[in-house]
Amino acid sequence: MRRRTLVLASAGVAAAAGILAVVGTASAAAHPAARTSSSCSKATLKGAYIFYNDGWLVAGGKSKPFSIAGIDHFNGAGTGHGVSTFDVNGKVVNANSPNASTYTIKADCIGKIVYDTAGSIGHFNMYVSPSGHFFSLVETDPGSVGGGLEYRAAR
Numbered sequence: 001m002r003r004r005t006l007v008l009a010s011a012g013v014a015a016a017a018g019i020l021a022v023v024g025t026a027s028a029a030a031h032p033a034a035r036t037s038s039s040c041s042k043a044t045l046k047g048a049y050i051f052y053n054d055g056w057l058v059a060g061g062k063s064k065p066f067s068i069a070g071i072d073h074f075n076g077a078g079t080g081h082g083v084s085t086f087d088v089n090g091k092v093v094n095a096n097s098p099n100a101s102t103y104t105i106k107a108d109c110i111g112k113i114v115y116d117t118a119g120s121i122g123h124f125n126m127y128v129s130p131s132g133h134f135f136s137l138v139e140t141d142p143g144s145v146g147g148g149l150e151y152r153a154a155r
Contacts, residue, residue, distance in 0.1 A: 040109035044132040046076035047155040055139070055146025057088060063145075064089040070099070072150060078103055084117060094118050113137065 054067040070084025080101040086094040097118045105111035109128045114121060122144070124137040138147035 038109065038130045039107045040105045040111075040128050040130055040132075041107065042078040042103065042105055043076040044105055044109070044128055044130070045074040045080075045103065045135065046132065048073050048153045049134075049150040050153045051148065051150040053146060053148035055144065055148075058143050058145065066146070071153070072099070072101065074101075074103070086117065094120075 049072045050070075051072065052067070052069040054065065056063045057066055066086065066088045068084050068086045070082055072080050072082035074080040080103070082099045082101070083096050084094065084099055085092065085096055094117060099115050099117040101113055101115045103111055103113040103126065105126070105128055109130055111126045111128060113124050113126050115124070121141075123140045124147075125140055126135050126137040128135040132152060134149055134151045136147065136149050139145070
């Protein structure tokens with residue numbers, strides 16, 4: 001039950017980018033070397049990842065909003081642990097609850113991850129950037145509509 005909402009750049013930043021595009025720059029800084037391979041494995045996820053996600057829980061024809069935020073630590077070997085706070089319909093259900101996870105990632109950077117937070121199990125399909133800097137996920141459990149992104153904060 002993880003979903004993240006993205007915030008777009010402000011108009012001022014967009015205008016500055018447009019001015020630079022028209023005027024140009026005297027010199028262009030070299031970009032750091034990017035990983036050119038699109039191959040992934042369990043080792044692609046390693047380090048601390050920060051997230052905030054929200055979505056809906058659906059049961060008996062009724063839906064309730066939820067949000068969750070926290071940090072996950074992945075070891076690069078297919079397991080992880082973290083801490084999160086989970087809110088359903090305006091009520092905190094789990095505050096700073098520990099979680100455990102297991103994951104698999106294929107060479108095409110598509111994988112699956114399972115989170116266990118205080119006995120609540122969530123199954124997700126995941127799509128990993130080849131650099132491992134972030135991944136997107138969508139929950140596959142019946143009765144949940146959620147997905148989002150996790151971003152690496154430290155390696």
